[in-house]
Amino acid sequence: MTVRRTDGIRGTDGTAAQASTFAQVLDAAAGPAALSPSSHNCQPWGLGRATSARARRAAADLTGEDAEEYLVLALDRGRELTALAAHAVEMVVSCGIYWRLLLRGLAAQGWTAAAVRVLEGDDGAGPDAASRLGAGWPAAWTPLCVVALRPGPPSGEHLGDLHDTALARRTHRGPYRPEPLAPGLLRDLEEPGTPEADGGPIHLRHLTEPRELRTFAAFVARHGGRDFGHRAAWRETHSFVRRDAAEAAARGDGFTLDQLFGRLSRPRRAAMRCALAPATMNLLGRVGYHRVLAAGLADIVRRTPAVVTMGFAGQATGRADLLRGGARLADYWWRATRYGLSLHPISIVIQHDDLRDRLERELSLSGRTFFVSRVGVAGPSAPHSHRRDDAATHVVI
Numbered sequence: 001m002t003v004r005r006t007d008g009i010r011g012t013d014g015t016a017a018q019a020s021t022f023a024q025v026l027d028a029a030a031g032p033a034a035l036s037p038s039s040h041n042c043q044p045w046g047l048g049r050a051t052s053a054r055a056r057r058a059a060a061d062l063t064g065e066d067a068e069e070y071l072v073l074a075l076d077r078g079r080e081l082t083a084l085a086a087h088a089v090e091m092v093v094s095c096g097i098y099w100r101l102l103l104r105g106l107a108a109q110g111w112t113a114a115a116v117r118v119l120e121g122d123d124g125a126g127p128d129a130a131s132r133l134g135a136g137w138p139a140a141w142t143p144l145c146v147v148a149l150r151p152g153p154p155s156g157e158h159l160g161d162l163h164d165t166a167l168a169r170r171t172h173r174g175p176y177r178p179e180p181l182a183p184g185l186l187r188d189l190e191e192p193g194t195p196e197a198d199g200g201p202i203h204l205r206h207l208t209e210p211r212e213l214r215t216f217a218a219f220v221a222r223h224g225g226r227d228f229g230h231r232a233a234w235r236e237t238h239s240f241v242r243r244d245a246a247e248a249a250a251r252g253d254g255f256t257l258d259q260l261f262g263r264l265s266r267p268r269r270a271a272m273r274c275a276l277a278p279a280t281m282n283l284l285g286r287v288g289y290h291r292v293l294a295a296g297l298a299d300i301v302r303r304t305p306a307v308v309t310m311g312f313a314g315q316a317t318g319r320a321d322l323l324r325g326g327a328r329l330a331d332y333w334w335r336a337t338r339y340g341l342s343l344h345p346i347s348i349v350i351q352h353d354d355l356r357d358r359l360e361r362e363l364s365l366s367g368r369t370f371f372v373s374r375v376g377v378a379g380p381s382a383p384h385s386h387r388r389d390d391a392a393t394h395v396v397i
């Protein structure tokens, strides 16, 4: 992934020198943030930096803060997954992961949030916030959150550590070592990175008891094939499967079959490509192929030492909750990576309301579950996934 240089961008009112410095800071923070995980590696985020008088005035009004710099997080509607209603949650959570890492990277360099305004859409700011930000704001971007930033003391976190962890973190879909994870380590992962001041807490639970893990694996075996048999959902998923690493690199998104199923021989890869094509999947689904795939997934789940679940306190979730959920997930995944642990989300079990309700009941999970993942020590390193260029995700407005 190349990092776009934004040096030399002119700020308003002769602030060119300051703008240039902040542009470098932003570039450095955007590096690790861009490596954030997202559903199907769709990277639905966009980032606007307000430099024009109009955009800065709008951002100042929205945050109520007269600050040196303003950034706006967006959901890029041109990139969001839409086949399932639950994807709306995953999209904002994915944006929240990116945003949290960006803000951590900025704080590490001494740029702290003086004020943050989440644009809920129904609070009078949402729908017209885009037009207030000016003509440079991309038409397909929904503004989610504005931050007013001020220079101050650095947070104490090293940007290099954030970056190294971002490079080491990967979704590992293969088997994990079956030995139990140390209880102290799990307790540490359960601690929130920052006090959860606003809104309800995020409920985080580790399933480690053999009985719970068996229940979860059986649930995956029973229901894990739902998306393979769901035409629209599978067509959308399949549109992110790249032919090979070269195509994934060129497009900067999605995943390869080797990332999904481990290293494959050439004939096996060709057979899988054929089997997973939506038309074939539709036919094979009639003879229960999706149940075979679910059984394979359940088998891997059964041999996993821990599963993490995260849930919102209440059933009704606004953007602020979703972004907080993403922030918590970012902190969790980064900390787990530093402990040498890997994650493999199993979102199928919460992507349909009836399944999510049943899972919450069967495992007595509190609140509204928004993330479920295997956690453990993975085998050989998984191939890294690709990212879009910053030029496609950043605008100066």
Ligand SMILES: Cc1cc2nc3c(=O)[nH]c(=O)nc-3n(C[C@H](O)[C@H](O)[C@H](O)COP(=O)(O)O)c2cc1C
Residues within 6 Å of the ligand: 035, 036, 037, 038, 039, 040, 041, 090, 093, 094, 169, 170, 171, 172, 173, 254, 255, 344, 345, 346, 347, 348, 371, 384, 385
């Ligand atoms: C909210 C969320 C849900 C995800 N759900 C799944 C999932 O159900 N199955 C899966 O294999 N990966 C899932 N992933 C992982 C993404 O596919 C992965 O982050 C993306 O392909 C980029 O790869 P990387 O994590 O290795 O960088 C999920 C990621 C996020 C953020």
